[in-house]
Amino acid sequence: MSTLIRPPPVDPSKSAIENVLELTQLSDIDPDLFTNTRPLWHPPGARGVYGGAVIAQCLSAAQRTVSKNFTIHSMHCYFVLAGNSEIPVIYHVEHVREGKSYATRTVQARQRGKVIFTTTMSFVREDSGGQVRVEHSTKMPVVPPPMEGNDDLRFPQGAEGPFQSQKVDILNNDSPHPHVKKTRQWIKARGEISPAGGHEAHLSALAYMSDSYFIGTIARVHKLWRYSSARAGNSKSTIDEEVLKKLLAMDDESLKRVPGIRDHDIQRLQRLRNGEDLSRETKPEVGMMVSLDHTIYFHNPREFKADEWMFTEMETPWAGDGRGLVFQRIFSRDGKLIASCVQEGVVRLKQPTDSKL
Incomplete structure (x- = not known):
């Protein structure tokens, strides 16, 4: 139960x-x-x-x-x-x-x-900081605004998911240096959070959404493949086969709206859809990716609404020894910094021969 x-x-x-x-x-x-x-x-x-x-x-x-x-x-x-x-x-x-x-x-x-x-x-x-305070805040970058009625698919939850998102192109995506890239998206809770929920409900909703594609930033900036098929090799798939079947059934325009899927992902899905044998490819592929810890610093915690669009920006300063670190900033629609987050996770590549890792 x-x-x-x-x-x-x-x-x-x-x-x-x-x-x-x-x-x-x-x-x-x-x-x-x-x-x-x-x-x-x-x-x-x-x-x-x-x-x-x-x-x-x-x-x-x-x-x-x-x-x-x-x-x-x-x-x-x-x-x-x-x-x-x-x-x-x-x-x-x-x-x-x-x-x-x-x-x-x-x-x-x-x-x-x-x-x-x-x-x-x-x-x-509240108000324990005194009347005169030390104050400063980083500015939100200039990015395209969210488009109403054009939400990304919260795959595999789809329209049933409790929040919406719209991805923004990765900053510096063509750079050979993963640490200078920034993954970005707009997020908000679906519908309207009830007045009875108070600011506590908005904070809990923000905490829920803060874990969305967080450690996955490392796979994206390294352009690692995450969606393999059992028929594309002898190793176990890194994603549920039913999810992979749904991805393969989607057209390219729908795939572009799935957060976490980038151009190189779509290209490989196209090749799988065409029946190509990818078992001999040597491109690195994620074998295991799981969060170890998660920290949130809340700024201006009563001055935002989680059911209104918020902008998130993630970057990774380091990866090594089977782990990776990611920083995230979350801004309100009007540019106010409302949270700073840090996450470290296990990020291991599939090993071609050694199954003991």
Whole structure:
């Protein structure tokens, strides 16, 4: 069973992302215990549930244990084990500190008694910085605005996904140096987040979306192939075969709207569609890519809406030793920096002969 308690009907007064992230408080056991109200999504081909959902639900749980005048400003997370979408998640919030200006919480997400995810969060009291402050912020780059009614496909969720996105061309994509490239997209929660959700719902939605194609930045700037077919070699496919079949059935214009798929991906899908044997190709291919940790610094946390377009820009300063590091900045539509994120993950290439890696 994927939830501890039978899920209630979807609440039409809430946005899709609010329903996805809904928590049930287990007050009869412990007021600091929560569980997922609805099943968590397991992306096809992924090792476990979508990490953004666990990040966001940990934040939602912690926000329910602090005073309304305290707001999240940072969270530092570690992915410990892959989450199983068939098992309920139990979130335990620990009150680490109750200060006048700052409060600290840790949250552990557990399945069958094992920790699958842990995070430490710091909350700050509103207006605790004083009347005179040190202030500066980086500027949002000039990019084409989002186009209403022309959303990218949130593949494989499609129109059913809880948020929308529109990709922007990779900056410096022709450079031979991956570290100077920047991947960019517009994102927003689908529909309107309910007034009852308050700023907390917008922050949880932002946390959910922050994990979208994050560590995948490294594959994109290196132009690594991620979509192989079992018939294109003896090695196991790096993506679910059903997803690959859907990709192969799409026309080129539809493929261009799928976030994470670039021109070199489309070219190889075209070749697979034409029945070419790609088993002898030597181009590097992703063998394993999974997040290890995830950090979010929230700026101006009450001055944005996650159901309005936000611009994200990602770059990777380093990759090596089977890992990679990615930085992400998130801006509101009007150019205000609202979050800075960091993620490190395992990024291993398929090895042609050694299957022990």
